[in-house]
Amino acid sequence: xxxxxxxxxxxxxxxxxxxxxxxxxxxxxxxxxxxxxxxxxxxxxxxx
Numbered sequence: 001x002x003x004x005x006x007x008x009x010x011x012x013x014x015x016x017x018x019x020x021x022x023x024x025x026x027x028x029x030x031x032x033x034x035x036x037x038x039x040x041x042x043x044x045x046x047x048x
Contacts, residue, residue: 020034020040
């Protein structure tokens with residue numbers, strides 16, 4: 001398992017979550033762009 005990146009769980013602040021969701025809802029970012037820009041790992045982190 002050498003070279004494998006360890007996945008870590010992050011706790012995001014409510015303000016950060018709301019800001020990201022707002023950008024996605026306004027169409028400024030797709031959820032995939034938000035994941036790349038902010039280092040968000042899971043799809044459901046953005047969509048749920």
